[in-house]
Amino acid sequence: MHTTVPKALNLTTLIRQRLDPEPLAEVVLLPPFISVWPVQQLLLGDPRIEVGAQDCHWETAGAFTGQVSAQMLRGSARYVLVGHSERRHLFGDTDRIVRQKLDAVLAAELIPLFAVGETAEERRAGRTDSVLRDQLRSGLLGLAPEALRGCAIAYEPVWAIGTGQSAELADIAETVAQVRSVLDELEPGAGSQVRVLYGGSVTAKSAAAILGLGEVDGALVGGASLDPDEFCAIVAAVGPAAG
Numbered sequence: 001m002h003t004t005v006p007k008a009l010n011l012t013t014l015i016r017q018r019l020d021p022e023p024l025a026e027v028v029l030l031p032p033f034i035s036v037w038p039v040q041q042l043l044l045g046d047p048r049i050e051v052g053a054q055d056c057h058w059e060t061a062g063a064f065t066g067q068v069s070a071q072m073l074r075g076s077a078r079y080v081l082v083g084h085s086e087r088r089h090l091f092g093d094t095d096r097i098v099r100q101k102l103d104a105v106l107a108a109e110l111i112p113l114f115a116v117g118e119t120a121e122e123r124r125a126g127r128t129d130s131v132l133r134d135q136l137r138s139g140l141l142g143l144a145p146e147a148l149r150g151c152a153i154a155y156e157p158v159w160a161i162g163t164g165q166s167a168e169l170a171d172i173a174e175t176v177a178q179v180r181s182v183l184d185e186l187e188p189g190a191g192s193q194v195r196v197l198y199g200g201s202v203t204a205k206s207a208a209a210i211l212g213l214g215e216v217d218g219a220l221v222g223g224a225s226l227d228p229d230e231f232c233a234i235v236a237a238v239g240p241a242a243g
Helices: 005-018 033-042 085-090 095-107 120-124 128-140 145-150 169-186 204-211 228-236
Strands: 027-029 049-053 079-082 111-116 152-155 195-199 218-220
Touching: 005 033, 005 049, 005 228, 033 049, 079 095, 095 111, 095 128, 111 128, 120 128, 128 169, 152 169, 169 195, 169 204, 204 218, 204 228
Parallel strands: 027 049, 049 079, 079 111, 111 152, 152 195, 195 218
Antiparallel strands: none
């Protein structure tokens, strides 16, 4: 929940100016709802940057004051983030609600960015594997193979978000490998075909090492995205094997 519309447009303009002419990564900006359409209009004709939304409601339309449906986002967003830890822990999005949102995104022919991750308490209790397995299965079980492969997964350890400290590289690689293992259980071969991102205090300083991990396909960037130089440095840290 940052930026007014004018500030969002200014930030987008600065990112466009600083971004490599041919970035190796697919770049997606997720502004607040009020700025999705203005940002998309500003980016028309720039193939380097896609636009997404930070959340959506699971119903197509109805008496849900203040909510925005995936159908409303068609034409102005290509991606929708669902299951972000702040939605889960601050606003009560259960696994069932997250799945409903994911289904709504797919029904609108948009691309889900499906976030999963464990809290510090769950990690200390040795429950990381079971928490991620439950979140992944509840969110993805039963999807058609092409729908599953069309999703992107964002692993975001809740305990690392906003702390300025990302998880250890070995832990990231191991956990993302576990995510891929569950994807293979849901659909053979999906583990190597679905993009898995890491999110959790990714900065320009840590990006190259994180994105250099063979298991990691990209980054879900939080606070660093509000600084155009920092954000573009993260994009520039993507090597040929990442995306």
